[in-house]
Structure formats: C-alpha cells, structure tokens
Amino acid sequence: MNRFILPLGAFGLLLVVLVVGLVHAPEKGIIVSPLLGKPAPQFSLPGLLDQTSPLQAQSLRGHWTLVNVWGTWCGECRAEHETLLAIKAQGRVPIYGIDWKDDDAQARAWLNELGNPYDRVGADREGRVAIDWGVYGAPESFLVNPEGTVVYKYVGALTLEVWQREFLSRLL
Amino acid sequence: MIVELGHYALILALLLAAAQAFFGLAGPALARERWFGAAPSAAAGQLVFLALATTVLVHAFIEDDFSVRYVAENSNSALPLFYRIAALWGAHEGSLLLWIDVLSLWTIAVVARLRFLPPAFGTRVLGVLGIISFGFLAFTLFTSDPFVRLTPPVPDGNDLNPVLQDFALAIHPPILYTGYVGFSVSFAFACAAMIEGRRDQLWARWMRPWTVIAWAFLAWGIALGSWWAYYELGWGGFWFWDPVENASFMPWLVGTALIHSLAVTDKRGLFKSWTLLLAVAAFSLSLLGTFLVRSGVLVSVHSFAADPRRGIFILGFLIIMIGGALTLYAWRAPRMVSQAGFELVSREAFLLFNNLLLVIAATVVFGGTMAPLIAGTLHLGTLSVGPPYFNPSFLVPVLPLLALLSLGIHARWRRGGLRESRRRLLVSFAFSLVLALALVFGVYAHPLPLTPIGAVLGVWIILSSLIDPLDRLRRGIRVPAAILGMAIAHIGLGMFVLGITFVQSNTLERDIALKPGGSVTLAGYNFRFDGVQNIEGPNYEGLRGTVTVTSDGKPVTVLHPEKRRFWVQGSVQTTAAIADGLHRDLLASLGDDVGAGAYSLRFQYRPLIRFVWLGAFIMAMGGVTVVFGRRQRGAGWAEAAQPSTVAADTGSA
Numbered sequence: 001m002n003r004f005i006l007p008l009g010a011f012g013l014l015l016v017v018l019v020v021g022l023v024h025a026p027e028k029g030i031i032v033s034p035l036l037g038k039p040a041p042q043f044s045l046p047g048l049l050d051q052t053s054p055l056q057a058q059s060l061r062g063h064w065t066l067v068n069v070w071g072t073w074c075g076e077c078r079a080e081h082e083t084l085l086a087i088k089a090q091g092r093v094p095i096y097g098i099d100w101k102d103d104d105a106q107a108r109a110w111l112n113e114l115g116n117p118y119d120r121v122g123a124d125r126e127g128r129v130a131i132d133w134g135v136y137g138a139p140e141s142f143l144v145n146p147e148g149t150v151v152y153k154y155v156g157a158l159t160l161e162v163w164q165r166e167f168l169s170r171l172l
Numbered sequence: 173m174i175v176e177l178g179h180y181a182l183i184l185a186l187l188l189a190a191a192q193a194f195f196g197l198a199g200p201a202l203a204r205e206r207w208f209g210a211a212p213s214a215a216a217g218q219l220v221f222l223a224l225a226t227t228v229l230v231h232a233f234i235e236d237d238f239s240v241r242y243v244a245e246n247s248n249s250a251l252p253l254f255y256r257i258a259a260l261w262g263a264h265e266g267s268l269l270l271w272i273d274v275l276s277l278w279t280i281a282v283v284a285r286l287r288f289l290p291p292a293f294g295t296r297v298l299g300v301l302g303i304i305s306f307g308f309l310a311f312t313l314f315t316s317d318p319f320v321r322l323t324p325p326v327p328d329g330n331d332l333n334p335v336l337q338d339f340a341l342a343i344h345p346p347i348l349y350t351g352y353v354g355f356s357v358s359f360a361f362a363c364a365a366m367i368e369g370r371r372d373q374l375w376a377r378w379m380r381p382w383t384v385i386a387w388a389f390l391a392w393g394i395a396l397g398s399w400w401a402y403y404e405l406g407w408g409g410f411w412f413w414d415p416v417e418n419a420s421f422m423p424w425l426v427g428t429a430l431i432h433s434l435a436v437t438d439k440r441g442l443f444k445s446w447t448l449l450l451a452v453a454a455f456s457l458s459l460l461g462t463f464l465v466r467s468g469v470l471v472s473v474h475s476f477a478a479d480p481r482r483g484i485f486i487l488g489f490l491i492i493m494i495g496g497a498l499t500l501y502a503w504r505a506p507r508m509v510s511q512a513g514f515e516l517v518s519r520e521a522f523l524l525f526n527n528l529l530l531v532i533a534a535t536v537v538f539g540g541t542m543a544p545l546i547a548g549t550l551h552l553g554t555l556s557v558g559p560p561y562f563n564p565s566f567l568v569p570v571l572p573l574l575a576l577l578s579l580g581i582h583a584r585w586r587r588g589g590l591r592e593s594r595r596r597l598l599v600s601f602a603f604s605l606v607l608a609l610a611l612v613f614g615v616y617a618h619p620l621p622l623t624p625i626g627a628v629l630g631v632w633i634i635l636s637s638l639i640d641p642l643d644r645l646r647r648g649i650r651v652p653a654a655i656l657g658m659a660i661a662h663i664g665l666g667m668f669v670l671g672i673t674f675v676q677s678n679t680l681e682r683d684i685a686l687k688p689g690g691s692v693t694l695a696g697y698n699f700r701f702d703g704v705q706n707i708e709g710p711n712y713e714g715l716r717g718t719v720t721v722t723s724d725g726k727p728v729t730v731l732h733p734e735k736r737r738f739w740v741q742g743s744v745q746t747t748a749a750i751a752d753g754l755h756r757d758l759l760a761s762l763g764d765d766v767g768a769g770a771y772s773l774r775f776q777y778r779p780l781i782r783f784v785w786l787g788a789f790i791m792a793m794g795g796v797t798v799v800f801g802r803r804q805r806g807a808g809w810a811e812a813a814q815p816s817t818v819a820a821d822t823g824s825a
Binding site for chain 1: 244326327328329330445449452453456463483484487490491494495498499501502505506542545546739
C-alpha cells in the first residue's frame with residue numbers, strides 16, 4: 001500500500017456517487033418544473049379536430065388528465081405515439097394533446113394516419129401556451145389531478161414502463 | 173445523399189482513431205518502429221474525414237435541410253446565416269462533433285511538432301490521444317448521432333435556442349473547447365511519461381507550452397461566457413456558480429496549479445509525481461464536467477437535453493480513461509520520486525503553497541458542485557448550494573494565495589529567497605497600501621469589510637509584478653519572454669482582483685416603475701425614461717425602451733433596453749442596454765408593462781466591472797507571451813530535446 005494509490009481510491013469513491021446519481025437521474029425531471037404542485041396555467045386553445053370545442057384550463061377539472069405536448073415536426077413524438085395509443089386503450093385517464101407550433105392540416109393527417117390517442121387536442125400554433133406550461137421541448141407529458149393541479153411532469157418520449165412507474169403509481 | 177456521406181466520413185474517422193490508438197501504443201510497446209509512422213498518418217486521415225463530416229453538417233444547416241433531425245431541431249429558414257453556422261454547436265450532438273474537431277486539430281499540432289520529441293514518446297502521446305478521440309467518436313455515433321434523418325421531413329425547423337443567438341455565445345464554445353480539449357494533450361504527455369516510467373524531467377519541458385496554451389484558451393472561454401451571461405441574461409450578474417460554469421472553472425484552477433508545478437518540475441526536477449497527478453486531474457475534471465453537463469445528473473440552467481444512456485456511456489469512458497491513468501500513476505509514480513531539497517523560503521516553497529491553495533480552491537468548487545449528488549447518495553434529500561456557500565469558502569484559500577504571490581515571484585530558487593528583494597517589496601507594499609486605501613475611501617466610499625484587503629492585494633500584485641521587468645529595462649537588459657509573460661499574467665490577475673473587489677462592494681442597483689418622463693438618480697447619474705416603441709427583427713418582434721442618462725446635466729449616453737419575443741420558439745428574452753466604460757458600466761433593463769403607460773425598469777451602476785474580463789484576458793495573454801515569445805527568438809520548444817539548462821532566474825511561474 002503506497003500513497004500513490006490514494007488518487008485511485010478517491011476516484012473510486014467519486015464513481016460510487018456518480019453511479020448513484022445516474023440511477024436517480026430520471027427523477028431529476030420532477031425538480032425542474034416549477035409548475036409541480038401548482039394549478040395548471042390558465043389557457044384556451046382552439047380545437048384541432050373539432051373547432052367548436054376549445055381546450056382550456058377548465059377542461060382539466062373533475063378528473064385526472066394526461067396532458068401531452070407534441071408536434072408533427074418532432075421525431076421523438078412519433079416514437080411516443082404507440083405508447084399513447086396503448087395508454088388510450090387502457091382507458092384509465094383521458095389524454096389531452098397540445099399540438100405545439102404545428103400546421104393544422106399536417107397534424108390532422110398525422111392523427112388520421114397513425115391513429116388518434118387524444119380525447120381532445122388544442123392547436124397551440126404560435127407556442128404561447130406551451131411557454132406557460134414551461135415546455136422545454138417536445139414531447140413532454142404532465143399529469144394533472146381532478147383539482148387541476150400539476151402533480152408530475154415527464155420530459156421525453158413516454159414508454160409504458162415510465163407510464164406504469166411514474167404515472168399510474170400517482171393515480172391511486 | 174450528401175448527409176449520408178458525412179455520416180460515413182464520421183465512421184471512417186472512428187476507425188482511424190482506433191488505428192491511431194493501436195499503432196501509437198502497440199508500436200513502441202512491441203518496439204516495432206515501422207508501426208510508428210502509422211499513428212501520425214491515422215491522425216491526419218482523421219482530420220480529413222472530420223472536416224468532411226463537419227462541412228456536410230454545416231452545408232445541411234446553410235441549405236435548410238430539415239430532413240436532418242439535428243438541423244430541424246436547431247435551425248430555421250428565418251435564422252441569419254451566421255447563426256445557422258453557429259447552430260452547428262448549438263445543441264448536444266453538434267457540440268460533441270466540435271469537441272472532436274478541436275481534439276483532432278490539437279492532435280495535428282502535436283504531429284507537426286513530433287520531430288522535437290523522441291519517436292517512441294511522441295508516438296505514445298498520439299496513441300493516448302487516439303483513445304480519447306475513439307471514445308468521443310463512439311459516443312457521438314452510438315448515442316448522439318447528428319446525421320439522423322427525420323422521416324418525413326418537416327417544412328421548417330424549430331429554430332436555434334434564442335439564448336444562443338448572440339455573437340459572444342456563438343464563438344464561446346470553440347474557444348472554451350480549445351482550452352478544455354487542450355488539457356487532453358497534457359494528459360497524453362503525462363500518460364506517455366508514466367508508460368515509459370521516465371526518471372528524467374524532460375517530459376515536463378515538453379508538456380509545458382501545450383498546457384499553457386490550453387490554459388490560456390480556457391481562461392478566454394470562461395471570460396467570454398461570463399461576459400455573455402452579464403449582458404445577455406440582463407440582470408448584471410457575471411458568475412453564478414452554476415454547474416456548467418464550475419465544470420469549466422475546476423479544470424482551469426487545476427490547470428493553473430499545473431502550469432506552476434510544471435515550472436518547478438522543469439527547472440528543478442521536483443514535484444514530478446505531483447505534476448503528473450495534476451495533468452491527469454485537469455483532464456479528468458474536463459471529462460467529469462462533460463459527464464455532469466450531459467448526463468442529466470445535475471440540473472443546470474444551461475443543461476443540454478439529458479439522456480441517462482449517454483450518462484452510462486460517459487461513465488464507462490471515465491472509468492477507462494481516469495481509472496486507467498490513475499492505475500498507471502499508482503504503478504509508475506513511486507519510481508519517479510525526486511530527491512532534491514529546498515528551503516522554506518524559496519521559489520519552490522512558494523510554488524508549493526500556490527499549488528496547495530489552488531487545489532484547495534478547486535476542491536471547494538468541486539464540493540459545492542457535487543453537493544447535490546452527494547446529498548442524494550446519502551439520502552439527505554435534494555440539496556443545492558449557491559453563492560452563499562461558494563463566495564466565502566472560495567476566498568479562504570484564494571486570499572492567502574493572492575497575498576503570497578508578490579513574495580513568491582521575488583523568491584529565489586532553492587534558498588535564501590527574499591533578502592535582496594526585501595527593500596523593493598516593502599516599498600511596493602507601502603505604495604499599494606496608500607494607493608488602495610485612497611481608492612477605497614477616497615474614490616469609492618462605503619466599503620465592505622473585505623474591500624480594503626482586496627484593493628491592497630490587487631494593487632500590490634500589479635506593482636510587484638512590474639518590479640522585475642522595469643528593473644531589467646532600466647539596466648538595459650532584455651526582458652525574456654518567460655519573465656515578461658509571467659508579469660503580464662500576474663498584472664492581469666491583479667486587475668481581475670480589483671475588478672471583483674469593487675464590483676462586489678460598490679455596485680448600486682434600483683428597480684422602479686416609471687412613466688415616460690420619469691427619472692431616477694444613481695451614483696450621480698440621472699436615468700430618464702423616455703418611453704417605448706415597437707420593433708421587429710429578422711426572427712423576432714418586441715419592445716425597445718429609451719433611457720437618457722445625464723451627469724450634472726451633461727449628456728452621458730442613451731440606452732435602449734429591449735424585450736424580444738422570438739416567433740418560432742415563442743420565448744421572450746430581455747436584452748439589457750449597457751453603456752460600458754473602463755471605470756464603470758451603466759445598465760438599464762426593461763421589465764413588464766405595469767399599466768397606465770408605466771414600465772418596470774431596472775438601473776444599475778457597476779464600477780470597474782470591465783477589469784474582471786480585461787484582467788482574465790490579459791492573464792491569458794501572459795501565457796501566450798511565454799510560449800510564443802520564446803518561439804520567435806528561434807529556440808522554441810525545439811530546445812526541449814536538449815538537456816535542461818537551469819538559467820539562474822528565468823523561472824516563469
């Protein structure tokens with residue numbers, strides 16, 4: 001044992017911290033949203049599929065809701081679409097979509113082609129509502145409780161595993 | 173098709189990096205001299221294919237090829253050409269490509285100077301650089317490929333993050349990376365020395381100029397980032413102790429310790445194992461910074477999109493590179509211990525203190541940066557430390573460091589240090605005391621407790637750094653580049669200290685709601701709000717305020733703070749208006765419309781803030797002077813291959 005091994009030992013300790021940090025990294029998504037535990041922002045968006053039914057803050061009252069921010073320009077959203085369809089099939093919560101900075105016709109064509117997991121879709125053509133929601137990039141998903149409070153935010157494409165672990169566990 | 177060509181070029185670069193690593197390390201190890209030549213050729217080929225891949229990506233940006241996902245996510249047809257090119261490194265994937273490009277350029281610089289190194293040693297250096305390059309290329313191709321296509325393509329892109337649409341920030345990454353990545357050359361030299369188990373100290377002489385240049389670029393990069401944060405974020409701060417800032421600051425602090433300990437190793441053959449450890453540490457901290465920033469382990473305002481898969485990859489890379497180097501160190505360093513001695517008052521002793529204090533300072537930053545992670549590991553909950561921790565803790569090692577500097581540069585090597593310089597040191601200290609206290613109590617009133625200390629130290633560092641060069645000039649002796657560069661760097665440090673001292677203690681700021689015509693007075697300057705107008709830029713719209721500043725009724729300047737809303741991403745950004753001056757900055761930023769024609773405004777007076785960046789810039793210029801000043805006299809680091817000649821007093825420390 002000589003003193004020249006000490007740096008290696010210190011590095012070993014550091015590695016433990018890094019590995020633990022990495023294992024917990026996905027949870028960091030919770031910390032970054034200032035919206036958590038606060039009421040969802042006030043907004044009103046024209047309906048993408050049904051012009052007569054706008055998507056607004058009041059739509060989120062009285063039931064749990066999954067709010068999903070997406071766009072046809074977003075590659076990850078395409079990867080996420082299957083998951084959303086599967087969540088829809090489970091029928092646990094309605095999914096409301098915010099179609100972010102998108103072309104309406106293209107968005108409708110996308111839903112026709114890939115299937116529509118959304119109970120309602122609002123068209124946020126200029127992205128102003130997404131700012132209020134603190135959206136960093138698409139896709140992002142928010143879990144809103146019946147009182148209209150945001151309880152969880154997930155950044156990136158949802159998978160069924162994440163849905164089970166992070167969303168369904170909070171529904172109970 | 174062109175895009176796939178770029179992708180293919182990147183894959184070829186990966187293979188060449190593998191060849192460079194293999195021949196570079198196996199050639200000398202198996203004593204096959206015919207393999208030696210393969211390493212530089214592989215490095216040159218790598219540069220060609222990396223240039224090709226980069227050109228292809230730039231082309232995709234210029235041509236608005238939104239079928240490339242990276243382009244679609246970071247550019248827009250309305251984005252000005254300059255930012256379309258800078259968008260190349262606007263996000264994770266492209267900035268990794270830039271990292272590799274910079275590494276390739278450093279490698280080629282080593283290749284160009286290969287003839288000044290023993291063949292086996294130089295080849296090993298290239299081998300180690302090859303491993304690093306291979307690791308980063310594999311990381312890019314397997315987890316962060318910038319050439320991925322988007323099907324179907326989108327009609328228009330998502331635009332570059334508006335925060336990045338700024339000149340200083342556009343040029344910030346290449347300069348910062350040149351510094352960061354430059355430490356990989358020091359690392360490679362240290363590894364080559366350890367692999368060979370060299371008992372001499374020539375490797376320190378060879379490593380020195382590379383380290384100093386990397387250190388200088390890192391200083392410029394950090395200063396540029398700080399300057400950007402100051403005028404772009406709009407609230408007058410210039411350093412936030414953010415994880416991303418710390419990630420570049422820690423390698424810089426250790427790099428500063430390294431260039432000083434290299435001086436001792438080169439001149440006196442001392443501190444060999446310590447110098448090797450610092451060289452490994454400087455680069456390890458650069459890698460660790462990359463890990464912290466890219467893996468999502470720490471949350472930062474500058475964060476890149478995090479992806480745990482990337483984290484796992486970098487972690488593996490950290491284990492191989494740092495773990496490997498430290499194992500090598502544990503095995504080889506014991507035989508490289510030196511046996512010379514020195515007295516307590518000598519240049520060596522002062523440089524030892526310098527090193528200890530700098531490493532303590534780096535440890536303080538490291539501890540604060542890692543605190544959230546460590547707390548998480550020990551289940552102490554989420555915890556984050558900020559300026560209340562960093563500012564006072566950082567001063568603990570740094571104040572003695574600054575106080576010892578003036579003594580250290582006048583101490584002689586080996587022994588007997590300060591006797592001849594005692595008179596000059598006392599005179600310069602007396603002058604500093606008078607000058608600094610006049611500044612503190614005469615010019616800027618209302619000092620904080622630490623203000624006089626900071627001012628005296630800053631002035632004394634500048635004056636004492638001038639003694640030696642001026643003395644040589646007076647006696648008609650030419651000032652060697654090493655002495656001149658050292659003086660320049662320390663004068664820069666002194667200016668930096670003065671800047672920080674006065675900006676911390678004498679800044680004035682005022683938040684106020686004003687209607688057009690309303691005014692407020694701050695530090696003798698009268699700020700009058702004249703109203704706002706609508707503006708429209710190439711890819712944004714917004715408001716522009718007008719603020720007229722007068723002093724004693726005489727016009728000083730007119731400020732135009734702006735608030736911009738970028739169309740595509742929809743984000744709002746405040747741009748502060750700054751009237752800069754060497755002795756003070758005046759700032760105005762425009763807040764919200766508070767109704768009835770009034771706007772909330774913030775005005776600031778910041779004395780000597782330019783000294784902070786100017787000081788950092790001059791400090792780095794000192795390093796450049798040492799390296800290139802020497803080269804121009806013809807000797808260059810060519811003399812490296814010859815035995816060490818200890819000139820009596822040319823220690824650049």
